[in-house]
Amino acid sequence: MKLEQATIKDIARELNLSASTVSRALKNYPGISSETKRKVKAMAEKLNYRPNAIALSLRHSRSFTIGVIIPEVVHFFFSTVISGIEEEAFSRGYNVILTQTNEKLIREKSSIDTMLSNQIDGVLISYSKETTEFGHFSSLLEKGFPIVFFDRVPEIPKAITVTVDDFGGAYSATKHLLNQGFSRIVHLAGPPNLKISQERLRGYQAALRDHGIEPDPAWVVPCFLGTDQEAQQVTTKLLHSLPQRPDGIFSHNDMTAVGAMMACKAAGLRVPQDVGIVGFSNWQFCSMVDPTLSSVYQPGFEMGVKSTALLLDWIEKKFKPEEADKSVILDTELIVRKSSVR
Amino acid sequence: MKLEQATIKDIARELNLSASTVSRALKNYPGISSETKRKVKAMAEKLNYRPNAIALSLRHSRSFTIGVIIPEVVHFFFSTVISGIEEEAFSRGYNVILTQTNEKLIREKSSIDTMLSNQIDGVLISYSKETTEFGHFSSLLEKGFPIVFFDRVPEIPKAITVTVDDFGGAYSATKHLLNQGFSRIVHLAGPPNLKISQERLRGYQAALRDHGIEPDPAWVVPCFLGTDQEAQQVTTKLLHSLPQRPDGIFSHNDMTAVGAMMACKAAGLRVPQDVGIVGFSNWQFCSMVDPTLSSVYQPGFEMGVKSTALLLDWIEKKFKPEEADKSVILDTELIVRKSSVR
DNA sequence: AAAGCCTATTCAAACGTTTGCAGTTATCCA
């Protein structure tokens, strides 16, 4: 940009000093007379001097910028996480550069490439649904480059990850339905290559078993797109195809839960009297649908804060990744609303 | 970062060439023998050379990075816009650095500051609710620094802006309610310092007038927070306080529309038979509430793409801002659902 | 065989900072 920003040299020229003196004066180095410091600072103020972060980056091979790679911004959960990342990074003096992969592996790889050539100090990643092998991550990790994974985390030994307790959330959601007297509970499941989907499924199954019910594979139905339309179709079919009509639905996300709810209503079933429903994520709209939707709250903001804190600690060498397992699992919380209480 | 990336000098050393030759060879300058070019490229490949974007930025005083300043990421509309920005910037080889202000003026100013010291090439802004004077923008604009405003745009002469047709959207929403036979229509209004709020109010009033109804100021009720709770309270009070019960609600956003809907239901009124409701933005959940909510669609993604395209064109000097009025108003579209049709 | 001219390459400065080291004063003490 043309934007003629004043530089250290400008200050030096104005005051007949050398650039080094000005630099030191600005940073309060000892060995610079207080008179000079005063004059330099005054002139800096006058010229509205701002250090050139690019030059600093070049000098220090540090950019004070972290990269964030996520599947999609337009996603309540992810935007909450971003908000937390932003907050922590900002308060510690870092910038955030953001790219979304739109769930494409190629874009994931090219994002990492451009970020590296921009000398970012580290990166936060939640990988795409297409990603099934993790070579592009582990090669960087081996070189000691700081990466923290959040939400969708790979099976790489020693990788630093921040997740929520998907198992626990699913367990208590299912348990809650059972306690309310629902017993024929289906699970609308997410993409099986994501660990979060696996965990939620496991939690569902564990709760059933602990209640003396052997989970039936036919009662786990795929909803991999995760949209309300898909769930609506799937549920409608479900209500007619199963020998016994389900009376409970635990869904791997809120959109699908709402889709299921719409399908039930359309089929003349009452929620929660005839069918109890619980979702996952606790999106804003849970309290806006009718009946209001019970859901498992995931602390997205905290997840952003925590993973950023870990990344920056690593970057700033406050710990060595091999030293201790720093991975974090955040608690979920079941928010009970009307859709599951009869 | 330690991450020992190979540099031009490394390639030069390996091949006993000078850095300048390597640089030129990589860029296919004429005057470099094709034999040398071949060798250089092979070596670059072998060492996995990636140009150092920081050094390039310093050299060219261009960072190929644009800044985005928005009030909040966790906002369906804004995250859609971000998605569009991302898309356009990425495809034209730019990075996006993002900050949110949380609706605070101080953070708006400090964001601009840090972005400037990071040598960004230009900035996209949707300003905070607190911002009432625009000195921090106009001083930059006068220096020729590229800024494009979107959605929330200031009253600065010649500022380049991208907005949606708020007036038209509000007009057709209100008109639609009138056509459906609703006539005592209230407006839940947004913060009056935002032009979008003013425009939506104006559109509402114009539609009433064109229908022979003189707008009554008492029927415009402030909902400045824009949350569903606020709207629920406000609406409940409204239903009891006005001499004649309203039979239509046009709300400045979707959350408040849903809040109003809940209040109506709680008061025993049927939607849409007794009260017709239309929102603004067409958030995802419009089709998930019961009854589904009519709303005015705002093309968020397009807004992101368009404003980024304008900004990059400006940065790349494809036009001079003083030459022509490049501002853009995107069309809105009324999406009619059940909440407003009887 | 000298002058001219390509061609291929290198030199060196620049972008804005930081920082180890060296240099210049003034001040103090003997």
Added chain:
DNA sequence: TGGATAACTGCAAACGTTTGAATAGGCTTT
């Protein structure tokens, strides 16, 4: 008064890249 010491300040290189100008050969031309 000379030398040591302290207190300031300046020099120059470095980070990785680009680029105008300079240079070194080799080849043509007359």
